[in-house]
Amino acid sequence: MTPSQIPTQPSTRRQITVFLGFLALGMAVSAAGGALTATSIATWYPTLTKPSFNPPNWIFGPVWSLLYLMMAVAAWRVWRRAGWRDGGQSLALYVVQLLINLGWSALFFGLQRPDLALIDCLLLLILIVLTAISFWRHDNWAALLMVPYAAWVGFACLLNSAIVALN
Numbered sequence: 001m002t003p004s005q006i007p008t009q010p011s012t013r014r015q016i017t018v019f020l021g022f023l024a025l026g027m028a029v030s031a032a033g034g035a036l037t038a039t040s041i042a043t044w045y046p047t048l049t050k051p052s053f054n055p056p057n058w059i060f061g062p063v064w065s066l067l068y069l070m071m072a073v074a075a076w077r078v079w080r081r082a083g084w085r086d087g088g089q090s091l092a093l094y095v096v097q098l099l100i101n102l103g104w105s106a107l108f109f110g111l112q113r114p115d116l117a118l119i120d121c122l123l124l125l126i127l128i129v130l131t132a133i134s135f136w137r138h139d140n141w142a143a144l145l146m147v148p149y150a151a152w153v154g155f156a157c158l159l160n161s162a163i164v165a166l167n
Contacts, residue, residue, distance in 0.1 A: 015080060049167055086138075100127055104117050108160070
């Protein structure tokens with residue numbers, strides 16, 4: 001292998017910049033979802049009948065913050081291993097699932113439509129699994145970092161379906 005054929009890692013500065021970009025993307029989705037949620041969390045949401053396994057409201061912020069951090073690390077690892085060109089499809093799928101994630105907040109809290117949000121939640125779960133499978137092709141750890149997110153969204157689908165059934 002000649003020196004020009006040896007794969008090189010992006011500079012540390014570039015790696016940090018791209019990681020911060022993925023983190024900022026996740027935090028932007030989180031903030032937008034939070035803004036949509038805030039419109040109904042104190043008024044409409046308390047009026048819903050919820051199942052006995054509904055977690056307390058305070059748990060959602062820390063859990064989602066950790067999940068968005070893990071997702072950013074996963075996407076960054078794919079970029080670091082595969083780059084934009086080879087990892088582009090996987091990273092595009094990642095962005096799509098983030099948008100569907102935001103759609104859930106818009107449907108559930110913004111439009112106050114748990115029934116439509118449930119459809120969105122199930123689609124999101126499928127997209128997360130597909131993203132993890134796609135990430136696996138580039139980096140096993142990136143895929144594994146998506147597993148807690150899939151588990152939490154699976155639980156969210158169960159909770160969402162119970163709210164639909166009870167209301």
